[in-house]
Amino acid sequence: MQSSAPKATLRIHIRISLQSLAMFLLKAWRSTAFGAYGYLNFTKSGFLEHSKNFNPEDMARRIDGKNCVVTGANSGIGYATAHGLASRGATVYMVCRNKGRGEDAVSKIQSSTNNQNVHLEVCDLSSVHDIKSFTSRFKEKDIPVHVLVNNAGVLENTRVTTSEGYEMNFAVNVLGTYSMTELMLPLLEKSQPDARVITVASGGMYTAPLTTDLQFTSGEFSGVEQYARNKRVQVALTEKWAEKYGDKGIGFYVMHPGWAATPGVATSLPSFSKSLEGKLRTSEEGADTVIWLALQPKEKLVSGGFYFDRAEVPKHLPLGATKSSHAAIDSIVDTLNSFM
Numbered sequence: 001m002q003s004s005a006p007k008a009t010l011r012i013h014i015r016i017s018l019q020s021l022a023m024f025l026l027k028a029w030r031s032t033a034f035g036a037y038g039y040l041n042f043t044k045s046g047f048l049e050h051s052k053n054f055n056p057e058d059m060a061r062r063i064d065g066k067n068c069v070v071t072g073a074n075s076g077i078g079y080a081t082a083h084g085l086a087s088r089g090a091t092v093y094m095v096c097r098n099k100g101r102g103e104d105a106v107s108k109i110q111s112s113t114n115n116q117n118v119h120l121e122v123c124d125l126s127s128v129h130d131i132k133s134f135t136s137r138f139k140e141k142d143i144p145v146h147v148l149v150n151n152a153g154v155l156e157n158t159r160v161t162t163s164e165g166y167e168m169n170f171a172v173n174v175l176g177t178y179s180m181t182e183l184m185l186p187l188l189e190k191s192q193p194d195a196r197v198i199t200v201a202s203g204g205m206y207t208a209p210l211t212t213d214l215q216f217t218s219g220e221f222s223g224v225e226q227y228a229r230n231k232r233v234q235v236a237l238t239e240k241w242a243e244k245y246g247d248k249g250i251g252f253y254v255m256h257p258g259w260a261a262t263p264g265v266a267t268s269l270p271s272f273s274k275s276l277e278g279k280l281r282t283s284e285e286g287a288d289t290v291i292w293l294a295l296q297p298k299e300k301l302v303s304g305g306f307y308f309d310r311a312e313v314p315k316h317l318p319l320g321a322t323k324s325s326h327a328a329i330d331s332i333v334d335t336l337n338s339f340m
């Protein structure tokens, strides 16, 4: 009896170590594959290479009179998106959290596009309460929404808790995106069959499987990992929305912009930003696929699809072992609904 106890302990110990080693190797593979794939494709040179296959006519379309709502529209990719849509005749509602920054951005776009139908809507996407009051205010306009661009996003490196008690990255990137989309559905339905929701995710999501630990409560907090997990949720949510609301005449698309030099990247990832100085895309290049998705006839697009540089691309890295995790989306949706 006495002599068998140490053997059992040893066996358990080895099994745990093998599991941790396998997880370590898998994570290392995902990061390495993502880094190499990203360096070749997500930078400016990747954009220039891919743009050889672009059809200029795709971007020559006008969308006069269509109502487009763009979140996080005062800066970076959101600003370039709002500008691109306004310059093609759309009525653009720029959703920004800061009134002053929003007003500056609206007047810059109005004067550079000569389109006066550009409006500011103030809303803090980290607050469900604020999103609810914005959407109920906005619904009073009783207008069809043709395009909702969920662009607002953050990468907060330290754990910050919002006034409503949620981890900040999750609050903006996941709960904000989810609440905004769900609450805008009645206005999107008014523009069916043309309505579309475009969510700006990130290639960083390739490194993360879907997890139900939405607020990173287990393990040491990493803002970069939390951001990647959030962006994976956006990809899985888009699939779910496409399946759930397919009969409502709304198309759901998620995309990633590659790596663009924006104020957000400079602040959240200073060493990444510095090491790729001169190699990053412009905000306009980052916004190119968002605008393309807004302009194309829906028959050309796959609802639930993940897009990059005007083409549908895979949602998973080869051997990344992230595919099966998407089965957790129903439980994630239940959690998100309980927070609304």
Ligand SMILES: NC(=O)c1ccc[n+]([C@@H]2O[C@H](COP(=O)([O-])OP(=O)(O)OC[C@H]3O[C@@H](n4cnc5c(N)ncnc54)[C@H](OP(=O)(O)O)[C@@H]3O)[C@@H](O)[C@H]2O)c1
Residues within 6 Å of the ligand: 071, 072, 073, 074, 075, 076, 077, 078, 095, 096, 097, 098, 101, 123, 124, 125, 126, 127, 150, 151, 152, 153, 154, 172, 200, 201, 202, 203, 256, 257, 258, 259, 260, 261, 262, 263, 264, 265, 286
């Ligand atoms: N740039 C890249 O290489 C890259 C790569 C992958 C994915 N993305 C994604 O692209 C999107 C745009 O990012 P960006 O690079 O253009 O960064 P950015 O310049 O920082 O723009 C982010 C926008 O989101 C707004 N925002 C942040 N928190 C908000 C909140 N609580 N409520 C309302 N608005 C809020 C910001 O407003 P303030 O100006 O007030 O802060 C800003 O307008 C994000 O979803 C990001 O994850 C970017």
